Amino acid sequence: MSAGWRLAAAGLVRFPGRTITRVLVLSAAVALLGSMLLFVGHSLRTMAGSAARSVALDWQGPVSSYAQARTVAAGVATQPGILQATPAATAPFAAASHAAATGTTDAGSGSILAVGPGYLAQIHTVRILQGSLRAGAVVLDQQLAATLQAHVGDVVTFTARPGTSPQRLPVSGVALITAPDLVFQPLNPLLGPAPAQPPANAAIMPLQTFATTIAPQLPAIASGATGASAVPGAQAGVQWQVQVQVDPSRLGGTPAQALTRAGQIARRVERTFPGQVQFVDNLSESLNTAASDALYAETLYIMLAVPGALVALGLAYLAALGTVERDRRDLALLRARGAARNALVAMALFESAAIGLVAGLLGAGMAFAAVSLIIKGGVGLTLTRALVTGAICVALAFAGAAVARLGATRSAWQASVSEGRRSVTREVKPLWQRLYLDFAALAVAGLIYWLTASTGFSAVVNPDSNPTLSLSVYMFFAPALLWLGATLLVVRLRGRTLAWLAARVAGERVSSHGGFLLTSASRRGPALNRGLLVVGLLLAFGVNLGIFTATYNRQASVDAELTLGADVVTTAPPGVTASHELQRRIAHVPGVQATTAVDHSYAYVGPDLQDTFGVDVATIAGATTLRNSYFIGASARQTLARLKTMRDGVLVSKETIGDYQLSIGNLLNLRVLDHRDGRFKVVSFHVAGIVQEFPSAPRDSFMVANLAYLREADHTGGPNVVFAKASDPTTTARAVAAATRADGTIVRDIGEQVQQTVSSITTVDLRGISDIEEAFALALAAAAMALFVALAVIERRHEFATMAAVGARLRSITAFVWSEAALVLIAGLLLAAALGLLLAAMLVAMLQHVFDPPPESLAIPWAYLGELAGAAVLTTALATAISARRLRRLPLGELLREQ
């Protein structure tokens, strides 16, 4: 044992160059894996954090009375893990009015949110724009303030329900209710969250004020009953409730862990107050979705990164091959001393442990550095995480070093020195070739791909939002088998191709220099194979990664444009767009190329509430992108032309067409919210076309109608959104915001939306990890070529010395190096192009449902692919040039003495 250890240590010290090479290669491989682990861990924590933060209101517990709300809230607030618990209430009002000097302005029905003191400290459902929330006063929602033309200091009147006495309240502020769908949702803990359509009018008041003014005029909704009808805005009475915000720092970890922890906290609180409160858990709903996304993200990261990391470990094998000759000598020495095979294995393990420790720690450091570079604010490295990551990296490096070392020197263990020296023998077909496993793997991969493509199946989260991927085994099988089959097929083809080339160029018995080069290469199958496989597969990893990422990012941009609606989108309070001529003014902002105004409202198709867009057909195509793929049965131009000719025409989503068995020309009665009185009324439309995507439509079910016709029906006062096309969206958005700030607008641009799209919990941010992986792919592919060349020189030093002894020119000898390197490089590039493209196409096809809309073609990142190929070519040239210098200084006498 001690002899093995000493030999291992001596060997590592005696050949520092080789030792350093092995350490660097291994550290690069584990750094790739380590950075992936760190990035995935960070992403998952980010996903959990953003999922928790995105919930404006975590829990809502319906209770029966004001007194119970206060009692329960006080108790819940003292529970561990609770950031804030406060009594609150929601209630409807029938009407609101504002008597000004110019006359009385009325608003229709709406809803009131009543909140306790300190409500806004941790709960972010309301954003105060002007003034403040004061006892005895009311804060108007921005839209209601606009409708009533009321300002801070004015007095408004609320009528709780017809027949009750109006309540006069001074206006102490104007606010924006940021999560009205949650705040005013029906509360049934058994059914869970059911976000509702926001009320047209809303107001906020202190709970005490509410309890003494509005509440007495309305019945209280009993705890546990369905607090409101299915139709939002039709709440029957006062919904007393306890609103709770959970301490996000108590959740921690991944979305799945946070989901579990949030559930535990909720159950514990409910158990502490038995029979008093049960919560509608908005937080768990969000975390549940995030957990699904996290599983998808993990799967995607693994599918993209692991093949590269595994192939990178193959580099360690190449590096270990550089010590084979020394291993043989050590073996002979140990055998001469009577060492058993166990001692030899121990020596390899000792050596691997030493290399693994250094490479693992170095790799972990590289991983930390790489991830820190791409993640703003750092990776959140704690001592525990650093130790765990370091330990994993060391373990991986040790395993990689040991496998490579034992694999490379297997022949030294098993064969005698003289047998081991016979580096060229007639090749015998291995078993896998005789069994045609390569073709079988490719056929099965193709079959799975075909099944995926033909059945439309893809890796999507199942309908119950459980964090389980449907048929995930298939997902892994197809690309994995493609990797395997293609690799084996290349191994099979390479030998035949080279033999055929050699025969064609050189004839039966070669005597030309080119013939010697090809003949030599064709008989160095194992050496070329390992080079080709490592270089080709690393390049394929890079190509696959580059194409998939480029496609993914392009679709993220398309998705962002579709989500936002246009390059720059300005949202204005009702009536402002028309009354303040927003569209015209925005059109004159420098950088704006085209504008269109859109009325975004809602309407019911049967019981389904759907987004409804009133558009100006004449201008919309210029201000946003309308792809033909958005429409079914006709192009974008044709569909819009038809809508223009039908004043009451409506474009209906594919889902609705299917659900209601509609066809073009059919009558479609919609219930549209009339903003004059806050009630829904039936309006007749006729189906003018079928649409499956539309700018800014957030869901699959929506409708598009003519702006003028819709405005006559809903009396909103005109459009509330202005789309603008801009050459520089970010700059233009700033200019538009500056120009319209006084109008109460919210301006967003496509750049901002892309950031949100790729970092939101419903999508996976590939850019960070892909940047790391692309950089590693470049470095590893370059290193692979350099190692291949260096190894060729090391392995063939004796041959080259012999060639020099018989008088071969140096350039002739060098040609054996560069010709093989060129052969491997060209074959590797071809393999990478074909395999990388296929893999990317397969991944995109399998994940097509992740994209909205699905990609029409792959995006080819030519610049990155050029860099990848260039790095490999440049490294080959450099390594060959350095080799030529080394060959010039070969110690011929010393080498030719070796027997």
Next chain:
Amino acid sequence: MSSLATHAELAACQRVSVTFGEGDGRVLALSEVDFALAPGERVGLHGSSGSGKTTLLHVLGGLVVPSTGRVRWRGQALSSLDAVARGRARAAGIAFVFQSANLLPTFTAYENVAFAAEARADTADAPEDAPTAHDLLRLVGLEPKLDALPAELSGGEAQRVAIARALAQRPALLLSDEPTGHLDSDTGARVLDLIDALQREFGFAQVTATHDPDVASRLDRGVGLADGRVVSDERFA
């Protein structure tokens, strides 16, 4: 000990010393060696292991550059040339036969010989009537093994390929380092007979390092080495 050449000189060493390694590991392989060789002359280098026989062969063939002293080849200062020029000089007339055949493992017997012939043909004074690789392998009795890889040849066959390869260079000087060291006595004798016959046919000078008296007795002259020094130089009848 004989002085430097008194007759036509093919190659010569003048006060040649060779050291390997540095510091405590420094080894003096040759010390102040004077040696001259006439065209067609057949010299045997004998001495114990480590006496400097192989180093002297390598110095004569330009594989090793002496630490001090000069080596002349056909009147040219071989030891002053760079690696490329020394390689060219070897290609144009100096051939080796090593103790191990040192065949190129990726080439067949034919290709090993053809490769050396091609290197020779790439020199300034390449002979126009050079025998082909096929001819040379037939000459050494290996026509049936033309397409055999080195791993498929016996030790004697491999050494005969090495001899054919040396002949492909049309050498003026054949440097042999224990050419029968790895062979049994019968095979060794046949290889020596072959070299003798070829020497008579082609007339090249020959320096053979050996500690086998049978090998030495076939040659014209014997040079004894000990501890890197020439200790005897005698001509046989």
